[in-house]
Amino acid sequence: MIISRTPFRVSLFGGGTDYPGWYSHHGGAVIGTAINKYCYLTIRDLPPFFEHKHRIVYSKVELPSSVAEIQHPSVRAVLSEMNEHSGIEIQHQADLPARSGLGSSSSFTVGLINAVRAKKGLISSPQYLASEAIRIEQDVIKENVGSQDQVWAAYGGTNFIEFKNNGEINIHPLIMNNETITSLNAHLMLFFTGLSRISSEIAEKKIANLDSRKSQLESMFNMAYQARDIMQSSHCYIQDVGEMLHESWLLKKQLADNISSSDIDEIYTSAVSAGAYGGKLLGAGGGGFLMFLAPPDKHDAIKRSLTKLIHVSVKIGACGSKIVMYEPNGFYQNL
Known part of the structure; x- marks a missing residue:
């Protein structure tokens, strides 16, 4: 075996x-x-x-x-x-x-x-x-x-x-210092929406739109380099990373109309209103897990605002x- x-x-x-x-x-x-x-x-x-x-x-x-x-x-x-x-x-x-x-x-x-x-x-x-x-x-x-x-x-x-x-x-x-790694783990929240989807089907429409979404993809490409520099800095502020995630999520939703939905947008808005810096729907879109970066002292409030979802604790790396x-x-x- x-x-x-x-x-x-x-x-x-x-x-x-x-x-x-x-x-x-x-x-x-x-x-x-x-x-x-x-x-x-x-x-x-x-x-x-x-x-x-x-x-x-x-x-x-x-x-x-x-x-x-x-x-x-x-x-x-x-x-x-x-x-x-x-x-x-x-x-x-x-x-x-x-x-x-x-x-x-x-x-x-x-x-x-x-x-x-x-x-x-x-x-x-x-x-x-x-x-x-x-x-x-x-x-x-x-x-x-x-x-x-x-x-x-x-x-x-x-x-x-x-x-x-x-x-x-x-x-x-x-290459992140221990404080940054500890802080990322402490701020990271993962919630299961209960919605499953076939990512290949969601991605098909996104791929078809690649040429017409050039400006969004170029911004997302550049954002990866910006985030790399922030996360590897000696004093990484997780709020900056969270706010970049929010910006990235807004760009991602523009890649195809089936990436998000009114239900997912409502969940996202509830988490941000409860204190999350920002987040995104993981994977191709359409359902699955939502990820947020939020101050640890706001986690309980965010969980209360998303009581219908399953919270999963994870560690990075x-x-x-x-x-x-x-x-x-x-x-x-x-x-």
């Missing part, structure tokens, strides 16, 4: 500039962090005592007789691309719900690649995991996804990521995808 653990992420600035259709012409940059909430994937050889050859367990249970019959697009693509056709059982568990704006689909893909390669006795670098997950999601499955979520899942940490015109991706860890159990032959080994 092999188990991979892969973090979810919170994106802060620059989202939208990580779509290949944008950065291949203009370049892109994002800031975000992996959080201490995870996707777990368990893989083992399936004993040959069943009518089905594979067992895939996630929100559904699939019992296919071949890889080609697997409905889950990431599982089918990864197993096919890695020529893994022997009987296999894959089980998925997660700390947070899927389709919620935390990069869960890419965490799944990265974690699956990591686990399947470990099953073959192969160690995977973060660079390999990120690039292979990007290839599978964008080129094989052909989903409407950007290129940042796979990087957070593979590398972890709190980073400034640059997307070059030639396709090169540069990952720069944010989690480690990237790793193999947490490696027992390919029924006993523990160090990979």
